[in-house]
Amino acid sequence: GQNIDQPTEMTATEGAIVQINCTYQTSGFNGLFWYQQHAGEAPTFLSYNVLDGLEEKGRFSSFLSRSKGYSYLLLKELQMKDSASYLCAQPRMDSSYKLIFGSGTRLLVRP
C-alpha cells in the first residue's frame, strides 16, 4: 500500500521557524497535500504541490522533491494558534479523488 511517513510530534517556540517533513510513495504520484487540523475540528487545506520546488503562502510554505519522494511544510513566525496537527496526504494510485493521509504531526508552539 501507499505509505506516508511524518514525525509524530514536534515542539517549537513562538516566533521561530519549524519544518515538518513528509516522505511518500513516488509511484503513481499525483500531487501532495498538506492539511492543518486543530484539536476537535475538521482538517483545513493548506497546500497542494505537484511540481518540484517551494511554494510560499504567507507564513506557510510547502516544498516538494518528486525524485526523492519528499515534502516539507515550513511555518515561519510561529504563533500560538499554529499549535495543531499537520497532515500530509496524497491521492491514491487507484483513484486520484481518494486521499491517503499520514498519521499527522502534532505541533506544540510554546511561548
Next chain:
Amino acid sequence: SAVISQKPSRDICQRGTSLTIQCQVDSQVTMMFWYRQQPGQSLTLIATANQGSEATYESGFVIDKFPISRPNLTFSTLTVSNMSPEDSSIYLCSVEDPPGAGALNTEAFFGQGTRLTVV
C-alpha cells in the same frame, strides 16, 4: 470553496444503538466521501457515497455496519449501526470536485465532523 454542514456535531450513544450522520453541501458535487478518525490517529476512508447507486466501501468496512445514502448531489448520510465503544471516533464528510480546465488540483473540503462517543 464548498461549504459543508455536518450534523450532529457530537453525540453520546448507548452500545447496540445506531446513529445517522448527515452531510449537506451548498453546491452540487460529484464526489462525496466518509472518513473515520479514531482517537489519536489520522483519517481513514470508510466509503465513497455514489449518487444513484450503492456506496463503494474500503477494505475493512461493510454496508451492514455503515449504511450510506446519497439521494442527490448535495446530500449524504452515514449510519453507524449496532454501535460498540470501538466505534467512538470522529466521522468526517468530505467532498471533492474534479478540477476545471487549466486547474492543477482538486481540493478536499471537510465537514466539521461528528464526534461520537459510545458508552
